[in-house]
Amino acid sequence: MDEEYYMFRNEGSDNDILDDDEEASMSSTNPSEIDPFDSVYSNIPDITHILKLAENCKHCKARKFESETNGFCCCNG
Known part of the structure; x- marks a missing residue:
């Protein structure tokens, strides 16, 4: 691992890790809902x-459309 990993390893959040409360609330809902x-x-x-x-x-x-000028789309050929 490089130095940056060790410098910033405790900052921010890891999206792969859920708290127990979040896991319980997620498991009670249907994935289709x-x-x-x-x-x-x-x-x-x-x-x-x-x-x-x-x-x-x-x-x-x-x-x-109603307010469009005559030559707006193709300049009348």
């Missing part, structure tokens, strides 16, 4: 603003 992305999706609003669609581009058939 645990959602690893729960914290990621917890702040998504119920209502979102969706832009209204306009007629597709006649040249390239790209989907366009």
Whole structure:
């Protein structure tokens, strides 16, 4: 082992080691009930603003939105 290992071996946490309390709480839940992305999706609003669609581009058939300019998708060919 190198010197850095000995310098920093007692700092930080080891994710592989769980306390007995954590192991007990983890074993009582079903693995299918645990959602690893729960914290990621917890702040998504119920209502979102969706832009209204306009007629597709006649040249390239790209989907366009109401406030989009005429040459935005393909510069009209």
